Amino acid sequence: MSVNARSAAVTPRGILARKGGEPLVCLTAYTTPMARLVDRHCDIVLVGDSVGMVLHGLPDTLGVTLDMMILHGKAVRRGLERSLLVVDMPFGTYEETPEQAFRNASRLMAETGCGAVKIEGGQSMESTIRFLTRRGIPVMAHIGLTPQAVHMLGGYRVQGRGDDAAHILRDAEAVAQAGAFSVVLEKVPAALADRITAAITIPTIGIGASVNCDGQILVIDDMLGMFQDFQPKFVKRFARIGEIAKSAIADYAAAVRARQFPNETHVFTDAPAVEQGEP
Template identity: 45%
Template sequence: ASHTAAVARATDDALVIADMPFLSYGAGDADAIENCGRMLKEADADAVKLESGHHTVDLTRKLTRLGIPVQAHLGLTPQRENETGLYRQGTDEESASEIIDLAREHEAAGAFSLVLEHVPANLAEAVTDAISIPTIGIGAGPNCDGQVLVIDEVIGLSEGTAPFSKQFGDVRSEMRDAIDSYAEAVESGEFPAEEHSHYESDIDDVY
């Protein structure tokens, strides 16, 4: 909640969506509703995102009826990595049909948008055509209504990128070069130099 609150404090017009953490929902509706509600009341989020499946359809309905906007998330769901692995989802007819059905069910339950992660581009296009709420793609091809990537990968801060991601900058190298240069300057005595130091003549008698 503290991370969400920090983002909310720094934004004016952006929609702040709290990605609900592992085990903050799913065990029981009462706890899930309380945890999601706290994100809006205490962290000032505008909505919550749930990694979705059959188990979140009814919860999505209950949350939206209480006035808690829900963004659903289908395809690759990282919180279920131990179960599904980090592989492309919806790659056969049965699993693709299930994703389309779940997208429709979550829309009917009141979800205001849907993240599609690491699914075939033609499946993402089919889901986008099948529902009226916006789809947000991450590794789901160009035919979603919007796109999202992990910021560390976009700016090149992480050590690697997902196969469906793209690095648009190289912050990691810039940071490494700057830190190495700083360490070298300190070790050589180049920094801090006179221009980085302040002397006060009134305290000369102290020493």
């Protein structure tokens, strides 16, 4: 499908209908400028709670608040015209009861204008997902490595190896039966991801899963090479923006110290504004 053909706004129902079709393109975004860049190419734009680590320097996602997600959700909403905006429910805002989840999810949707929310967890969240979807809140599920449970999982480890595979499969079946319109499979073995993709009726969106998932998602800063400290196995750097930025900042600093910037083309004179290209 060409970019021009993807002109209508994407909806959760439309994502569900893409099961087994053209792969879904998904990326995170946290700001209006980035949202404008990805909107033309993506089916889903996720405001992930990874924003806490990527933009706020937190050690994990557990310190992310609902207010933070609303702030960034609003910013991304301003930059989108057609992609489906999905916003993460942060840790502690949905686990207690389905009613708690509904209060916070409804606020998130009302204040950001997002089209769906994402929550982590499989069988343990089945009743919550069913409660939300029956009350008009579309839910994207997230199983496998769930970063909000990183301490319980023993770190950022692959999930679903050996005997644990059956548990992850049951998680996938549970969220599908509960009414989720899609499910993120994070850091699970490829064979298990293939098995899940074939077994459930909703699209699977892989991140460190399988080439055969119904879609793929990456953190935008990882994909653009904004970080040089580490590169997860499941990330391909499609650009090296971090290296370009380092070089540009070094050049700027050198130019300022050498008084090569600004020069006469960057400063203003007493001439009329129109002669200087001012509005």
